[in-house]
Amino acid sequence: xxxxxxxxxxxxxxxxxxxxxxxxxxxxxxxxxxxxxxxxxxxxxxxxxxxxxxxxxxxxxxxxxxxxxxxxxxxxxxxxxxxxxxxxxxxxxxxxxxxxxxxxxxxxxxxxxxxxxxxxxxxxxxxxxxxxxxxxxxxxxx
Amino acid sequence: xxxxxxxxxxxxxxxxxxxxxxxxxxxxxxxxxxxxxxxxxxxxxxxxxxxxxxxxxxxxxxxxxxxxxxxxxxxxxxxxxxxxxxxxxxxxxxxxxxxxxxxxxxxxxxxxxxxxxxxxxxxxxxxxxxxxxxxxxxxxxxxxxxxxxxxxxxxxxxxxxxxxxxxxxxxxxxxxxxxxxxxxxxxxxxxxxxxxxxxxxxxxxxxxxxxxxxxxxxxxxxxxxxxxxxxxxxxxxxxxxxxxxxxxxxxxxxxxxxxxxxxxxxxxxxxxxxxxxxxxxxxxxxxxxxxxxxxxxxxxxxxxxxxxxxxxxxxxxxxxxxxxxxxxxxxxxxxxxxxxxxxxxxxxxxxxxxxxxxxxxxxxxxxxxxxxxxxxxxxxxxxxxxxxxxxxxxxxxxxxxxxxxxxxxxxxxx
Numbered sequence: 001x002x003x004x005x006x007x008x009x010x011x012x013x014x015x016x017x018x019x020x021x022x023x024x025x026x027x028x029x030x031x032x033x034x035x036x037x038x039x040x041x042x043x044x045x046x047x048x049x050x051x052x053x054x055x056x057x058x059x060x061x062x063x064x065x066x067x068x069x070x071x072x073x074x075x076x077x078x079x080x081x082x083x084x085x086x087x088x089x090x091x092x093x094x095x096x097x098x099x100x101x102x103x104x105x106x107x108x109x110x111x112x113x114x115x116x117x118x119x120x121x122x123x124x125x126x127x128x129x130x131x132x133x134x135x136x137x138x139x140x141x142x
Numbered sequence: 143x144x145x146x147x148x149x150x151x152x153x154x155x156x157x158x159x160x161x162x163x164x165x166x167x168x169x170x171x172x173x174x175x176x177x178x179x180x181x182x183x184x185x186x187x188x189x190x191x192x193x194x195x196x197x198x199x200x201x202x203x204x205x206x207x208x209x210x211x212x213x214x215x216x217x218x219x220x221x222x223x224x225x226x227x228x229x230x231x232x233x234x235x236x237x238x239x240x241x242x243x244x245x246x247x248x249x250x251x252x253x254x255x256x257x258x259x260x261x262x263x264x265x266x267x268x269x270x271x272x273x274x275x276x277x278x279x280x281x282x283x284x285x286x287x288x289x290x291x292x293x294x295x296x297x298x299x300x301x302x303x304x305x306x307x308x309x310x311x312x313x314x315x316x317x318x319x320x321x322x323x324x325x326x327x328x329x330x331x332x333x334x335x336x337x338x339x340x341x342x343x344x345x346x347x348x349x350x351x352x353x354x355x356x357x358x359x360x361x362x363x364x365x366x367x368x369x370x371x372x373x374x375x376x377x378x379x380x381x382x383x384x385x386x387x388x389x390x391x392x393x394x395x396x397x398x399x400x401x402x403x404x405x406x407x408x409x410x411x412x413x414x415x416x417x418x419x420x421x422x423x424x425x426x427x428x429x430x431x432x433x434x435x436x437x438x439x440x441x442x443x444x445x446x447x448x449x450x451x452x453x454x455x456x457x458x459x460x461x462x463x464x465x466x467x468x469x470x471x472x473x474x475x476x477x478x479x480x481x482x483x484x485x486x487x488x489x490x491x492x493x494x495x496x497x498x499x500x501x502x503x504x505x506x507x508x509x510x511x512x513x514x515x516x517x518x519x520x521x522x523x524x525x526x527x528x529x530x531x532x533x534x535x536x537x538x539x540x541x542x543x544x545x546x547x548x549x550x551x552x553x554x555x556x
Contacts, residue, residue: 002498002499002502002550002553003553005498006553006554011554011555015490036510037494037509037510037525038510038511038524038525039494040524060524061492061494062492062493062494062495063491063492063495064494064495105494105498
């Protein structure tokens with residue numbers, strides 16, 4: 001199974017992450033970590049007309065968490081921001097090709113999605129509190 | 143099969159879980175003993191026996207079951223006192239775990255004795271359980287929390303320690319006798335002697351030392367000692383706090399309630415004698431009784447032999463690890479100066495990924511910050527992998543572990 005998890009594409013995104021770094025003037029930046037593993041992810045977004053115009057992430061942690069973040073940034077770049085609320089964990093797991101992760105490791109794969117959803121809520125909270133609280137309920141971000 | 147002075151192969155027969163298959167139908171190789179150890183039949187049976195033949199609350203019942211339960215519970219206290227060579231059972235307090243034992247000292251003793259402007263001295267190697275209680279107390283008392291540094295090989299910087307003592311402001315020293323990450327064993331005799339020269343009490347977090355080597359509280363002359371039953375074959379939910387009698391006599395109670403009292407009136411209470419004054423509420427009776435069986439088991443082996451076995455298997459493992467390319471070992475390199483806890487990293491494989499691969503080989507190792515984030519910052523690593531041993535681990539298991547490391551290198555193409 002390890003051979004199934006640590007496929008070329010995961011190792012590639014782990015060692016050569018896409019969209020890694022900071023943004024000069026992000027509209028929103030959010031940090032979160034997974035206390036169990038200590039994985040850390042920061043997401044920085046620039047939003048124009050409710051579209052994700054630019055996205056970068058910083059982080060450290062296992063191959064699964066970092067590859068997942070890298071792939072997620074590619075997935076949502078230039079997409080409408082509110083699309084993020086409809087992203088389900090299954091979408092992420094399918095996107096990274098890991099649908100068999102155990103309960104301990106699934107949190108690694110989903111940390112970047114959690115941070116992205118928090119970013120979306122924060123973006124609207126700063127601008128449009130009503131939409132933000134509605135989104136918060138719909139996305140299930142704690 | 144290799145020979146073993148300890149009789150490891152006979153010992154293994156006493157641990158039912160070691161027959162389990164995990165991962166891809168692999169026999170369990172349990173190398174997470176610094177987190178918790180497995181339990182022998184005798185401990186499991188002692189707990190079952192209590193629940194099935196003499197379950198009762200302790201200390202106050204007149205009926206036979208109550209007397210039997212009280213006797214068994216107090217017998218463990220005697221065994222604990224003997225195990226660490228305390229002068230009296232009055233000095234042995236049962237808590238939930240080592241963390242609660244340290245918190246008991248910080249709340250009951252610390253609140254009374256630590257003063258504004260004083261400092262509490264700990265080390266960079268401490269487990270969170272020996273950091274956070276002192277942060278809370280420091281904040282409350284406006285005291286300063288000071289860290290004795292650790293050098294690159296995991297040894298304590300004694301010059302830091304001397305410097306803190308020279309300030310004349312130290313209220314308490316609290317340190318782990320054996321690091322749960324680096325395995326470093328501290329020169330406790332020297333440390334305590336220096337502290338006592340100027341009248342400063344010393345708490346020893348012995349969660350990693352009492353299970354693995356002989357510990358004698360009269361020899362080291364420590365003032366407080368905390369450890370956990372579950373890290374030495376006993377059940378979870380039982381911690382032990384040793385406190386020198388003269389300190390204990392003046393210590394205010396920690397948890398108020400049943401069992402810790404003699405008389406309760408509307409506005410005042412006369413507290414119970416030592417050590418019951420510090421055991422409010424119904425304790426973990428079954429757990430304490432089970433722990434008695436664990437101590438019997440370790441006594442039959444002898445702690446000197448436990449220590450020798452661990453030095454042997456640690457040296458064997460470190461030699462094998464040193465031969466693998468891209469392995470970084472943390473902590474002292476001399477097996478005689480460290481416990482059987484080996485932290486390492488390998489190439490750019492994150493410890494959690496390594497633990498996942500190991501799991502498929504049936505190997506349980508720990509990965510992460512090991513509740514020692516201050517040390518992780520000092521070492522400038524986010525996480526390490528950790529293999530830790532106990533009396534039932536064999537060199538064949540180490541070979542399986544090394545084999546799995548090679549597999550991880552293959553999977554990660556390093």
